[in-house]
Amino acid sequence: MPKPQPSDGGPVTLRTIADHLGVSVTTVTRALKGGERIGADTVEKVKKTAEELGYVRNLDGVKLRTGQTFVALTFLSFSSEEEIGDSGSVGLLNGIHQRFAGTEYSVRAVPVTTDEIGLDRVQQVVKGRNADGIILDHTRPRDERVQFLLEQNVPFVTFGRTDLPQPHAYFDLDNEYAAYQGTKSLIDQGYGRVAMLDADLRYSFVGQRLKGYRRALFEAGIAYDPALVRHIDLSAPVARNTAIDLIGAKADAFVCVNELVFLGARAGVRQALGPAGDSLGFSLRTGTNIGNYIGTPLNTSYYSRSDAGWNLADLLLKRLDGADVSDCQRICKTELRVSEGQTLLG
Structure with a gap:
């Protein structure tokens, strides 16, 4: 034919x-x-x-008729760390681009530092009608950006949950479980003075992680010691100095929130203890295979950053297509990976 x-x-x-x-x-x-x-x-x-x-499809014609931009905007927090660098947001963007590939949408990234809330920029985008949908990360319990987008009825999805009464679309890791998993793995290896190095408590995921850390201690019959918990700027130099201080508090293992904190803490342990520091334990939440290459016994709570980005983009596409918020909420668990040669006693 x-x-x-x-x-x-x-x-x-x-x-x-x-x-x-x-x-x-x-x-x-x-x-x-x-x-x-x-x-x-x-x-x-x-x-x-x-x-x-x-x-x-004539997108220019569609834009004129509907006012759509066919742009998805991501506000992702990039660390200002320059000692080592941070691939976290890069991994998210990779997954976001993978999901949007083959659709009519283009992806634009607006980097913000972890110290910025980004509300002004979000307001500018909405008022200027510069995007059809938005992705946000580093949510706070009463996040002003989320509240604003809900009021404006703009399709969006967050990497992380909030405590706001009105439901919204989100993708998140089970942060409480990840910290519980990492802490328990160190306790099961025989460590009894497990320290926690994490971000500022103003972020939703940090409070969730603290609950998991405390639950693992409680189940093991270990008293919670606030002197072993530090909420710090997420940079390697700060983590190094904090780890040195925690060695003075008799810490024998460290639960670290990300790669930057882990690498800094490991350097601090070696600076304080020399070769004896190799006997201390480390657990890390990560989206990479760093444990295969670092040369230090390491337990990792793993979830691919690229997969996280893919999920965020997938949920935003659903919202752009009119899906109900209740169908656009996902929480995934991390996978425990233990370095070769290490044994869990529990």
Whole structure:
């Protein structure tokens, strides 16, 4: 059967496809959008005809008619750390781009530091109608950015939960479980003075992690010692100095929130104890395979940063397509990985 051609040789439109198939433009539109209330056979015929005719959606026309930008904007927190660098947000962006590939949306990233809340920038984007949807990270319990977006009825998804009464779309790790998992793994290896190096308590995930840490201690019959818990700037130099101080408090193991903190803490232990520091334990929440290359016995609570980014983008696409908030909330657990040669007693 010869390939169908437009009768006038002009651009291929929805009307062109409809005329070839003898259906309405509405049917063609619904079929190309996913087939809502359209039979599977019709969807297949419409898509096949559109491909054969070389149909390309006129996004400029759609933008003019609907006001859509076909832009997804990400506000991701990049560390100002320059000693080592931080690949966390890069991994998220990689996953976000993977999910948006093949869609009509382009992704734009707005970097903010972990000290910024970013509310002003979010307001500017919404008021300027610069994006159809937004991704945020480093949420706070009463996050002003989330409250603003809810009030403006803008599609968005957060990496992390809040305590706001109105539900919103989010992807998150089970942070309480990750810290519990990491702390318990060190206790099971025989450590009894497990310190915790984490971020500022103003972030939602930090309070969740502290609960997991304390639960692991409680289950093991170990008294919680606030002197072993430090909420610090997420930089290697600060973590190094904090670890040295914790050695003075008799810490024999460290639960670290990310790679930067772990590398700094490890350097501090070696500076304070020399070769004897190799007997201390480390646990780390990570989205990389750092444990395979670091040369230090290490327990990791692992979840791919790229997979996290993919989930964030997937949920935002669902919201942009009109999905209910209740269908756009996901929490995933980390996987415990223990370095070769280490044994869990429990």
